Amino acid sequence: MSAVLDTGHFAQRLVRRTPVLAIASGKGGVGKTWFSVTLAHALARAGRRILLFDGDLGLANVDIQLGLAPRLDLAAVVGGRSGMEEAITPYPAGGFDILAGRSGSAGLVALPPEAVDRLARELARTAQAYDTVVLDLGAGVERTAWRLAGASTACLVLCTDEPTSLTDAYAFIKLSLRANPTRDLRVVVNQAASRGDGERTYRIIAKACDSFLKITPPLAGIVRRDRRVHESVRAQSPVLTRHPRTPAAEDVTAIAAEIARELGRDGS
């Protein structure tokens, strides 16, 4: 996976600010929120101070997945009723902090671009108290998610082997690169039937990017399909707490270890 590290851009930006890892998918229903929560948890277990920022402004549900009832959320920050720091909820069971989004708030999706940019700047400032920020982006190619992604250091694009997921992930990569050709984009294949199947899925998206965009986004990792994921989500308890040795948990832990190693090496 050494190709993943081959990005001077990444290292250069690390020096100046806390890395923000955006998690995007293009399409909903590929396990993006679960992956964001589990990645944040795994990074926290690796000893890093983590803020999980629920940027899924239209349909946020990080807090629901974790069974939290935050007093303040992103809507309060955007509405000027709260500062960003005050709206952060600790999540002791996972050892990381959360800034909850807000489910179904049309007002957040319809934010004017300048307001989203303000939010991104405030996030960059708040991030200084953390080692890494995990940014769970909205599903789909939607303007707010887009501008928030622009504020990130690197972006993990999550997909499954479904054609619609592949197509949407490709569209996200294509437009990201159009806006910024040096963007650090990496692919995560989720819900793979096996490692081999996951690699096949990655090769499809890699080949499509190579053919049409003349660029190959590296593979950040493969997460195997695992019924215990579903079980943990239903129990509103993180998979790393309930089943730390289950395949999906091990896969995300491996991705987190790679990221933590890379961030550590870059001296942040």
Added chain:
Amino acid sequence: MRLRTFSALRLAEAMAAVRAELGPDAVIISTEADERTGEARVIAAVEEAETEDAFLDHILFPPRDRPGRAHLSDTVANALDRTGAPARLAGRLIALARASEAADPALALAAALDERFAFAPLGVASDRPIALIGPPGAGKTVTIAKLAARAALAGRSVGLITTDTARAGGVEQLGAFAQAIGIGAAAAEEGPALTAALDLVRARDLRLIDTTGMNPLAEDELRRLAEILHAAGAEPVLALPAGLDPLDACEIARVAAVLGARRLIATRLDTVRRHGALLAAADGADLAVAELGFAPEILDGLAPAAPMGLARMVLQSHSASEFHPQARAADGSP
């Protein structure tokens, strides 16, 4: 990108299907043989026509970033954003403006404002006395003079009372205005004197009460103001000066609402470009917008509030601020 999987008994057949369905530009993403059946499976992709790209472009890159392609909702969005109104309120108004389907930005914004806010001008007559309350320097006295002048010009009788006896020159200022309009004014500190003063003018069409500037954080002063309003049986109307921080304006408006205010008069609108505080206050305290004070002139410096006027004001201050370079350019674009 369109992605398709083709299965056939032989690879050549699958390839032919790819060309037939996706055309000569299709790219073969993978070929494999099914382990069980031996069928050939080809995954192929073709880039969509530029229409899809144009659509995505439109979603992802706001027209403001692309000169020459101005768009209605972005005109409204940019104008609202520059008012400094809370993002959530701005977002709501933008959504309403879009939903209005009006072709003109001013009409679309007016429709949105009409939907979100109540507009209730004071008129030239009222059964209850009207007391203007508000922070010091809000322009209460001059607004009372404007309201009085308007009613007098409409042939109505007006009674003026001030309870602002503490401030140096408070009584004199109102007296001077009253004299200019050709009516009398009375000063009454509180309680019995106020009741007596109101009694003297009880037959007038419009009775206006000036009050001392209120400090929204000083409970004692607020209690005294509440007593005055109660003794007078007056409808408190908030005079809200432009240029406040939106959150401060909101707090003042909420205090006014607790004191019984249901309407506000926006004053000094000509002195600032950003009117977010007005929008935030009216929205946050659920106050109807009654009047817009946009010029210092007594005779025509006040206009009954209406959605279209407010919309024009928001859009105009936006265009008037163009010479301020909007330097916070696209640092958020990826």
